[in-house]
Amino acid sequence: MTxxxxxxxxxxxxxxxxxxSDPAIDLAGLLKQHYPPEVxxxxxxxxxxxxxxxxxHAFERGxxxxxxxxxxxxxxxxxxxxxxxxxxxxxxxxLMKEKGIDxxxxxxxxxxxxxxxxxxxxxxxxxxxLDETS
Amino acid sequence: MKSRIGVYICECGSNISDYVDVEKVKAxxxxxxxxxxxxxxxxxxxxSTQQEIVQDIQEEKLDGMVVASCSPKLHLGTFRSVAxxxxxxxxxxxxxxxxxxxxxxxxxxxxxxxxxxxxxxKAAIARTRLSVAMTPSMIPSENTALVVGxxxxxxxxxxxxxxxxxxxxxxxxxHFVGGRTAQWGELFxxxxxxxxxxxxxxxxxGKRENINLYTGCEVVSKxxxxxxxxxxxxxxxxxxxxxxSTAVPADFEKRLTHAIDACPVVVADSFDxxxxxxxxxxxxxxxxxxxxxxxxxxxTRCGECVKICPEIDLDQKEELLDIKAGSVIIASGFDPYEPxxxxxxxxxxxxxxxxxxxxRLIEICGERLTFGGKEIKSIAWIFCVGSRQxxxxxxxxxxxxxxxxxxxIHSAVVAKKRFGDIQNYxxxxxxxxxxxxxxxxxxxxxxxxxxxxxxxxxxxxxSSENGTTTVKINDILTEEKELEVExxxxxxxxGMVPRAGSTIGSIMKAPAGLDGFFNEVHPKLKPxxxxxxxxxxxxxxxxPKNITETAMSAHSSAIKTHTLISxxxxxxEPTMAIVDRTICEWCGKCSEACPFDxxxxxxxxxxxxxxxxxxxxxxxxxxxxxxxxxxxxLKGFMDSEIEAxxxxxxx
Numbered sequence: 001m002t003x004x005x006x007x008x009x010x011x012x013x014x015x016x017x018x019x020x021s022d023p024a025i026d027l028a029g030l031l032k033q034h035y036p037p038e039v040x041x042x043x044x045x046x047x048x049x050x051x052x053x054x055x056x057h058a059f060e061r062g063x064x065x066x067x068x069x070x071x072x073x074x075x076x077x078x079x080x081x082x083x084x085x086x087x088x089x090x091x092x093x094x095l096m097k098e099k100g101i102d103x104x105x106x107x108x109x110x111x112x113x114x115x116x117x118x119x120x121x122x123x124x125x126x127x128x129x130l131d132e133t134s
Numbered sequence: 135m136k137s138r139i140g141v142y143i144c145e146c147g148s149n150i151s152d153y154v155d156v157e158k159v160k161a162x163x164x165x166x167x168x169x170x171x172x173x174x175x176x177x178x179x180x181x182s183t184q185q186e187i188v189q190d191i192q193e194e195k196l197d198g199m200v201v202a203s204c205s206p207k208l209h210l211g212t213f214r215s216v217a218x219x220x221x222x223x224x225x226x227x228x229x230x231x232x233x234x235x236x237x238x239x240x241x242x243x244x245x246x247x248x249x250x251x252x253x254x255x256k257a258a259i260a261r262t263r264l265s266v267a268m269t270p271s272m273i274p275s276e277n278t279a280l281v282v283g284x285x286x287x288x289x290x291x292x293x294x295x296x297x298x299x300x301x302x303x304x305x306x307x308x309h310f311v312g313g314r315t316a317q318w319g320e321l322f323x324x325x326x327x328x329x330x331x332x333x334x335x336x337x338x339x340g341k342r343e344n345i346n347l348y349t350g351c352e353v354v355s356k357x358x359x360x361x362x363x364x365x366x367x368x369x370x371x372x373x374x375x376x377x378x379s380t381a382v383p384a385d386f387e388k389r390l391t392h393a394i395d396a397c398p399v400v401v402a403d404s405f406d407x408x409x410x411x412x413x414x415x416x417x418x419x420x421x422x423x424x425x426x427x428x429x430x431x432x433x434t435r436c437g438e439c440v441k442i443c444p445e446i447d448l449d450q451k452e453e454l455l456d457i458k459a460g461s462v463i464i465a466s467g468f469d470p471y472e473p474x475x476x477x478x479x480x481x482x483x484x485x486x487x488x489x490x491x492x493x494r495l496i497e498i499c500g501e502r503l504t505f506g507g508k509e510i511k512s513i514a515w516i517f518c519v520g521s522r523q524x525x526x527x528x529x530x531x532x533x534x535x536x537x538x539x540x541x542x543i544h545s546a547v548v549a550k551k552r553f554g555d556i557q558n559y560x561x562x563x564x565x566x567x568x569x570x571x572x573x574x575x576x577x578x579x580x581x582x583x584x585x586x587x588x589x590x591x592x593x594x595x596x597s598s599e600n601g602t603t604t605v606k607i608n609d610i611l612t613e614e615k616e617l618e619v620e621x622x623x624x625x626x627x628x629g630m631v632p633r634a635g636s637t638i639g640s641i642m643k644a645p646a647g648l649d650g651f652f653n654e655v656h657p658k659l660k661p662x663x664x665x666x667x668x669x670x671x672x673x674x675x676x677x678p679k680n681i682t683e684t685a686m687s688a689h690s691s692a693i694k695t696h697t698l699i700s701x702x703x704x705x706x707e708p709t710m711a712i713v714d715r716t717i718c719e720w721c722g723k724c725s726e727a728c729p730f731d732x733x734x735x736x737x738x739x740x741x742x743x744x745x746x747x748x749x750x751x752x753x754x755x756x757x758x759x760x761x762x763x764x765x766x767x768l769k770g771f772m773d774s775e776i777e778a779x780x781x782x783x784x785x
Contacts, residue, residue, distance in 0.1 A: 020643075021643060022205075023207065025234070025666075026205045030238060030647075031587035034239065034241075037249070038231075040254070041254075042257070042780070043233060045707070045753055048410060048755070049755020049756055049759065050758075050759060051773070053773065058780050061781060062781075074643055077752060078754070114639070114643055114645045114646070
């Protein structure tokens with residue numbers, strides 16, 4: 001992510017999960033695997049419980065991008081988590097289009113409890129994309 | 135709406151305050167709506183600070199509390215207890231993680247880390263303002279533990295847990311129990327052999343009917359969560375009987391010995407670290423269960439063994455076993471460090487071996503200590519090989535492997551006492567025979583062992599010419615005088631590294647640290663817990679330990695596991711779906727989305743509505759996003775709370 005003088009810094013809201021992706025994000029910190037500090041985090045029990053209205057609220061409040069650090073196949077609540085989280089993203093993409101927001105600003109990926117490197121790479125990728133398109 | 139909130143910003147010693155300007159965070163949040171008190175603490179988790187918070191809650195009549203500190207994985211329970219001790223409901227407490235997710239994650243950008251910490255704390259305050267008092271829910275738990283690895287740690291955990299009444303599945307990947315300890319001879323300071331220690335533990339395991347031991351067994355998959363893990367095990371066939379060595383014909387043992395002799399396949403014996411060879415049908419020295427096993431990778435199925443011993447079954451198939459367990463203890467052990475080719479002459483100079491090889495060498499030699507046909511009268515011990523790799527020493531292992539100084543010096547003393555006239559030269563980087571183990575260093579010195587020392591930027595150099603091996607050192611104990619020794623044998627004092635090729639970490643999703651060993655949540659406060667609820671660590675899977683420390687960590691894991699699973703139920707967060715009946719018009723989508731059948735249709739006066747069965751709801755929230763009229767909310771994660779956090783972060 002570039003930080004040109006005077007240019008607004010890219011902000012990203014991450015929805016993570018208490019049991020699965022939070023440990024990975026903590027691990028990234030523990031291992032000093034740096035990622036953009038403008039990445040904020042709200043932790044929820046399960047990624048398939050994230051409401052599209054929350055995501056839309058984040059965009060309305062000025063977040064440039066949203067990343068869902070999903071449970072994936074490790075979800076403690078059931079095997080359908082990935083499919084349901086993907087459905088949430090798909091429906092939110094439609095809402096974003098209606099509001100004229102680029103759907104690529106919302107991304108999701110399964111982040112297992114040890115996937116700190118994957119998390120760092122994916123939020124950096126999103127930050128780079130947002131920076132290029134801002 | 136909470137209006138008397140106390141905020142505590144922790145420096146965590148300097149873990150947070152080195153990168154986050156905590157004074158700036160305090161100044162930024164103390165005027166937030168509802169905040170009546172904001173304090174900086176050196177250690178929020180310290181007993182004295184906890185007492186201070188209790189006092190604040192009571193004296194200031196706080197109705198909400200935020201601690202900005204480390205990950206909730208570490209101290210959420212601590213501060214919830216603080217709140218409860220002061221009479222505040224634990225769910226009116228919110229933890230803001232400004233260590234892992236601000237200070238450490240952005241240590242490269244302290245100013246930005248501080249800004250992020252401010253946003254996080256403001257979000258926590260916003261959430262606290264809207265928090266409500268709740269009561270935890272309970273789920274049933276299997277009083278069963280899966281222990282992975284049947285070495286010292288695994289067997290110790292299994293015995294302890296079995297004695298508390300838990301059922302235990304003890305699984306060992308190898309066909310013989312005992313792990314690395316089974317390979318060692320005399321141990322310090324007890325004088326017992328590794329084999330004797332393992333025999334004692336194995337005997338105790340056998341006495342307990344609630345321990346199911348499976349050898350040649352690996353974990354294949356895991357699903358479920360704390361209290362209710364579903365695990366699939368794969369049992370590799372031993373090829374002979376069922377592993378029960380007590381119910382066998384009288385001549386069975388003799389025929390098995392002949393069958394081993396008849397086996398034409400010869401491979402390097404990993405039990406002796408390649409110093410000797412064994413057959414494809416093999417029994418480790420002192421191996422338990424005391425029944426040979428077939429090395430399927432090496433076996434050619436020629437059938438020579440079956441001709442002598444028809445009880446051998448070359449067609450035995452692997453078995454899959456599905457089990458349920460309330461918790462899992464990883465006790466998968468360690469590997470000795472394998473030096474790279476040429477590292478201190480390893481694999482390039484004939485008389486250079488590792489300490490682990492030496493330990494086996496003194497067990498397989500008779501009355502004279504020989505190596506490569508030559509009697510050994512002098513030994514050079516090169517310390518810290520594969521450990522403390524800094525300075526001129528290439529490698530990623532920055533840690534001290536701890537046990538190896540004591541083990542090397544003890545091995546030198548054992549060799550000297552057992553084989554007589556041997557001169558030991560110890561090329562150290564400072565001797566770390568800590569605690570009670572200092573006595574072996576004293577004994578070694580009194581027996582005439584010579585100690586030399588170098589720094590990491592100038593390690594000893596080993597060379598060989600015309601069959602003579604030379605070790606040179608600029609000895610800092612004699613003002614860096616260049617000294618050289620021509621030993622008969624060079625022993626590289628190699629430390630511990632994580633088990634190679636182990637899949638248990640990825641299956642259990644247990645995080646490892648930079649050193650590759652499994653990570654505990656906190657080295658002092660949660661030393662055997664992982665961040666994955668219900669998964670614990672024991673022994674050297676977590677990092678270098680000697681046998682005493684391994685046993686202690688195993689006891690600790692057993693206690694923590696017992697605390698979790700023995701009650702038959704586990705406390706869960708009271709996060710539960712609630713339906714606003716005034717706007718719900720039953721469509722069934724929430725019920726379809728629920729994986730636990732926790733939502734039913736109930737007919738009211740004029741319409742049908744969704745009703746949540748509180749006993750069945752697990753609080754996942756899958757029913758939330760599918761409601762077309764947004765009638766479903768999750769306690770603790772209400773729209774108002776999430777949106778307030780977003781608002782606070784985006785200010």
